[in-house]
Amino acid sequence: MDRQATRAAAGTRAGRAPVTLAQIARQAGVHVSTVSRALSADDAVRGGVGAETVTQIRALAEELGYQRDPAGAALRTGRSRMLGVLVPRLTDIVLATIYEGIDAAASTAGYHTVVANTGDDPEMQRRRADALLARRVDGLVLGDARSDSDLVAELARRRIPLVLVSRRLPGRISVTTDDVLGGRLAAEHLLSLGHRRVAVVAGEPYASTGVERTQGFLDAFAGAGLPVPASHVVPSRFDVPGGRAAAEHLLGLAPRPTAVFAVNDFAAIGVMAAVRDAGLTVGRDVAVVGYNDVPLAAALPVSLTSVRSPMYRMGEVAATTLVTMLDGRSGRSRRLRPTLEARASTLGDHAPGAAR
Amino acid sequence: MDRQATRAAAGTRAGRAPVTLAQIARQAGVHVSTVSRALSADDAVRGGVGAETVTQIRALAEELGYQRDPAGAALRTGRSRMLGVLVPRLTDIVLATIYEGIDAAASTAGYHTVVANTGDDPEMQRRRADALLARRVDGLVLGDARSDSDLVAELARRRIPLVLVSRRLPGRISVTTDDVLGGRLAAEHLLSLGHRRVAVVAGEPYASTGVERTQGFLDAFAGAGLPVPASHVVPSRFDVPGGRAAAEHLLGLAPRPTAVFAVNDFAAIGVMAAVRDAGLTVGRDVAVVGYNDVPLAAALPVSLTSVRSPMYRMGEVAATTLVTMLDGRSGRSRRLRPTLEARASTLGDHAPGAAR
DNA sequence: AGCCTCCACGCAATCGATTGCGAAGAAGCG
């Protein structure tokens, strides 16, 4: 009676025919364990079931529309085939793109993903991570690692399989772009255009992305014998208002910098707005370089020069790395190469249609 | 041996002390069934467990760091407490924002969500929906319903609990903004500014959003005795290139329209780009109205007038509606009210800082 | 022809939580 009620409810709720291994076994005239083996058999060298039986059972399972119940499998094996993903905000297109890559790769590997926003808040990060773990995800992809938090260390101590993405942390496996190189590319571009007085909108100090991009940029200028004074490097939030505020400060300096490198495209857009508000022209009076090359960058009225990072690919690699680790093999960190896309915000090309 | 291995593996993988009901029961000196009841008891009318026992067991569970194993619970109850969410693209900030609302509300109700991108492709929609169902989600929130696909009808026939969000479909429960009203708001705004020759970038014909926004807009102009000719209403993709292409066509008409309503902000940005490329000025030569009021709209060099829709709220309501249905009560469709945000793209205010 | 090996499959335990039913004890009532 209990069972009847439960089945009926499940049937009503999810509307799917609850085909089980037992039903297949009955129809095939074999034991349920045989069916289990036949269906899980890795086509290669799987043991214990005759090849003929395998094809026969699979055909029957297909015909009946069998779908393995993940709950039953998870209960027995202790693995859920789900990956948890933590990001600052999914409404940030950078993270959304990375997540799409993660999900695509995970899906290919037979895993589902569960995302959660943390708003880059340490307290929230902990809560969301715990919630994911309570869901028994097999591993975690963290897109919001902070250098001033010990959450990652704690998770590692608990031996939870994890991979960082976008941001790095010493001693942890991560998949990022080579942010130092990216910063250097931006610097070399500006140097080649003759800029000598430059400034940096450096992002949040707890994020390796901003820190390393800034570092690479400063190193390149220092290497060219033109060290950037500390007063010309200001921290900022990663969004438009953050970039605008930082730029308003920088434009007030005397002498005014002729170029600004923002470690993030949205901050760069804020910089461009501040330049306009100051009555100056982007690309002529002040050059602006962003980072990530989001689709919008090329579509802006004055198209934005930006360091392109392979965001989607980064997500894919992070996911496959985690899956590799879950398979018992060891994962390794990766740094993907960024490239520079030069556009009107540094080249000063304002001809109609140039943004196209 | 089997068990040992499994536990050890789980321990290594997930790194969490696998505290079970049985362990708590042993320590508390009661039966596991009592523990189960004590922990699940809705504080209101707990099912047959003494109040004292309940507090005691809960304290013990807390102390031991007990976390219910979802696999065990799902296996027994047939419910996973997971919601599936289908969206065209998570990199579209509109859908990302809606999803954040969905996830927040679901989380509050004790559900987790699993998202999937479908790229608005019918074949992919079906595959992703099946994958989610195979995961045994309790219900579905669909953000990509197409009027030219029978997927929703099929899912409904299979009695799968579902709620549509953003887009509507006749006869289905949905949570949207009042798109007809939104279109009318845009029209009334332009009418009040004296525009008599207008055009519409109408979006994809299979999406109720674009269709209804267009309808509301056309109705309002027709009601004012100024029917918009069919030649001035062109379909488009929902992105920047889509809006640009449509606008290039519209700007070639003679006489040229003095205002363009795009049913989506990104299409509107494309329209603005086309206007610039034609050597015209947005807000002076051609007024542009968008829809959704994404954060970027206000930050553009020429800030964009847009119909603001409560995207996050829409997601929240959709999720709570679905949860309500899962609880056995009946859900109902909702239409949230949009409002118009007038800015420089129609008011022609180009003073520096106006975009702020 | 006898014995050994290996293949293919069945048996049954197990994972953790939930829940209908029954029983024991307490409390209330006549």
Add this chain to the structure above:
DNA sequence: CGCTTCTTCGCAATCGATTGCGTGGAGGCT
């Protein structure tokens, strides 16, 4: 004081899939 009625909890079945171990039979080898 006996009987009825709750309250509180234990018992055991159950969900579906996985897997170590055992077994029957076929085939090979001497």
